[in-house]
Amino acid sequence: MKIAELFYSLQGEGSLVGVPSFFIRTSGCNLRCVWCDTPYTSWRPEGTEMPLDRILDEWRAHPARHVVITGGEPMIAPEIVPLTHRLREAGAHITIETAGTVTAPVACDLMSISPKLANSTPPDSGPEGSWAARHERLRIQPAVLAELMGRYEYQLKFVVQNPADVDEVRALVRQLGAAADRVILMPEGVTAEVLRERARWIAEVCKEEGFRFSPRLHVELYGNRRGV
Secondary structure: OEEEEEEEEEOOOOOOOOOEEEEEEEOOOOOOOOOOOOHHHOOOOOOEEOOHHHHHHHHHOOOOOEEEEEOOOHHHOOOHHHHHHHHHHOOOEEEEEEOOOOOOOOOOOEEEEOOOOHHHOOOOOOOOHHHHHHHHHHOOOHHHHHHHHHHOOEEEEEEEOOOHHHHHHHHHHHHHOOOHHHEEEEEOOOOHHHHHHHHHHHHHHHHHHOOEEOOOHHHHHHOOOOOO
């Protein structure tokens, strides 16, 4: 399995924010978000092939029951199904962080689905342009989202940049029939200053809509760097 990094930290986002967790970051993605904060798993995929035994041994070396499988897009990793079932058999609580564009018969306790809004689409010109049409076509897959929401305990986590994004969130939430308390808004940004600025008005939206707010705790604690 191609792994970009393994590390032990606190969950920085979503309903389990602050929980000590072991992170398994796979490499490879079927989308190309323009603001991607892990380009080494998408725009320029890198990593090391690791056997599942080694991944599980690395997890067992840390005092964490919670495992977060992230990426990139972990649901396209060739060995994602056996990895999750082995983790389940070993007693792990498994969160999978996915864009919700593909599905697989994984073992999962919390499906953390982050549908990509229009703010994620790269420009259609310049070096990123070759991905623009493909990304736009793939980023929202209603049938896949509905399947994941019906099969697993889930949260819908949206990366928000500006107030116009909220209209897109509302429309998709209505289309999917998601309960407001399963919807999480999180500011986009890789610096504490930008996150704080966007958090102020996003928090007010959450109060009005009944959505949940998520910080990016790992950025606030450690900055925008790998392995945290």
